[in-house]
Amino acid sequence: MKKVFVYLFLFISFIQAHPHTFIDVYPTLHVEGSKIVKIHIKWKMDDMSSAMLIMEFDTNSDGKIDEKENDYIYKNYFVSLSKYHFYMDIIVKNEIVTLPNPKNFKASIEENRVCYSFDIDKKYEVKGTKFDFYDKDFFVAMILKKEFVKVNNKVAKITGEDKDFYYMYRMELR
Amino acid sequence: MTYEKFLRILVEWQYELNSYISSTIRSLNDENSLSVFLSILFVSFVYGAVHAAGPGHGKALVAFYFTSNKSDYKKAFQMGYMISIIHAISALIFTFGIFFILKTMFRQNFNNFSQIAMQISAVMIMCVGLYLIYEAYKSRKDKDKIVKKVQKSMVVVAFSAGVVPCPGVMTIVLFCIVLQQFILGVLAAVAMSIGMGLTISLAGILSIAINKKTSGKLREKRYILEIVGALLVFTLGLFLFLSSSDLR
Numbered sequence: 548m549k550k551v552f553v554y555l556f557l558f559i560s561f562i563q564a565h566p567h568t569f570i571d572v573y574p575t576l577h578v579e580g581s582k583i584v585k586i587h588i589k590w591k592m593d594d595m596s597s598a599m600l601i602m603e604f605d606t607n608s609d610g611k612i613d614e615k616e617n618d619y620i621y622k623n624y625f626v627s628l629s630k631y632h633f634y635m636d637i638i639v640k641n642e643i644v645t646l647p648n649p650k651n652f653k654a655s656i657e658e659n660r661v662c663y664s665f666d667i668d669k670k671y672e673v674k675g676t677k678f679d680f681y682d683k684d685f686f687v688a689m690i691l692k693k694e695f696v697k698v699n700n701k702v703a704k705i706t707g708e709d710k711d712f713y714y715m716y717r718m719e720l721r
Numbered sequence: 722m723t724y725e726k727f728l729r730i731l732v733e734w735q736y737e738l739n740s741y742i743s744s745t746i747r748s749l750n751d752e753n754s755l756s757v758f759l760s761i762l763f764v765s766f767v768y769g770a771v772h773a774a775g776p777g778h779g780k781a782l783v784a785f786y787f788t789s790n791k792s793d794y795k796k797a798f799q800m801g802y803m804i805s806i807i808h809a810i811s812a813l814i815f816t817f818g819i820f821f822i823l824k825t826m827f828r829q830n831f832n833n834f835s836q837i838a839m840q841i842s843a844v845m846i847m848c849v850g851l852y853l854i855y856e857a858y859k860s861r862k863d864k865d866k867i868v869k870k871v872q873k874s875m876v877v878v879a880f881s882a883g884v885v886p887c888p889g890v891m892t893i894v895l896f897c898i899v900l901q902q903f904i905l906g907v908l909a910a911v912a913m914s915i916g917m918g919l920t921i922s923l924a925g926i927l928s929i930a931i932n933k934k935t936s937g938k939l940r941e942k943r944y945i946l947e948i949v950g951a952l953l954v955f956t957l958g959l960f961l962f963l964s965s966s967d968l969r
Contacts, residue, residue: 594743
């Protein structure tokens with residue numbers, strides 16, 4: 548009975564949810580020895596959401612994101628995503644670690660899709676490190692497929708994790 | 722199947738449908754227009770049905786409402802389709818209004834207007850909840866007398882659930898506007914809303930079926946179930962109001 552009430556209230560709190568935006572996640576990892584020394588993440592938003600964003604981002608309508616537009620996106624859109632941990636968690640030895648501030652943010656338009664790319668400037672052990680991609684509010688669905696991952700010397704294992712009222716993709720290296 | 726696995730399937734289907742709709746709209750040309758046009762409408766309908774199966778869209782409200790009400794299955798369909806019509810109209814007004822009148826800052830304007838609509842909706846839902854609590858308590862001895870009166874609140878419930886525009890519908894409409902496919906945008910919004918209406922109706926049907934089953938057992942104490950349903954409607958409104966202050 549207790550579980551029913553917990554689910555009920557979770558259900559109510561997620562009344563605005565169900566994904567409206569889909570983001571393909573393209574991680575590029577560079578491994579040296581037993582450590583992941585470079586992490587580059589690229590998001591590709593779905594075509595329809597991109598059309599809405601391009602209207603606002605590409606102010607001079609040249610089909611590109613220039614430096615000024617990039618700054619605007621960074622300050623007004625990207626930074627505010629820190630409260631959602633940039634839709635990712637890094638887990639080391641089963642503990643979520645503080646996500647460093649993403650560096651080298653760059654927005655672009657590729658084949659009508661808005662892309663964000665950034666670096667995570669920290670080194671992690673290959674063994675025992677996991678990367679989770681999700682939006683706990685489920686407004687955005689983060690999509691991670693094996694073919695989206697680029698990594699040297701190691702193989703990425705992608706699994707789906709069922710959470711209460713949202714779905715999450717997990718990546719770990721083998 | 723667990724709810725979480727169900728959610729995974731919903732996400733994957735929506736991902737594919739969303740991608741299909743956008744790429745198909747982009748592929749529209751004079752040679753393939755009719756068949757492609759119709760296929761977009763059909764897929765929009767399916768997308769709406771799948772989209773509404775996830776959390777949100779007033780299913781909980783409809784389910785709680787019918788828990789607190791003696792109704793037949795026809796009413797559930799009426800409710801579902803009233804919500805979908807209001808949903809479609811609301812999404813079209815918001816999208817065309819923001820695009821053609823305000824012109825810029827679509828996403829920010831959309832968030833601002835959504836927040837206001839959601840707060841209005843939440844207050845209306847709370848009022849309906851209080852009204853249902855009052856009616857259920859008043860009619861604890863002779864409930865049949867107030868059935869007609871309570872049915873009138875269906876319109877308020879449908880309006881409360883439908884007035885908040887669905888970002889999913891708005892995104893399709895906006896996408897069509899950007900590609901100069903205005904008629905397709907309107908029709909796709911209608912098709913998607915009809916799909917959502919079907920799913921919302923199913924939530925109502927399920928609630929009515931449970932209500933019928935339990936009311937036989939509860940007999941004279943049925944008004945307790947009605948009050949619980951009404952309280953849930955009120956709580957839903959309250960949560961919606963609180964969460965509406967944190968829109969993205």
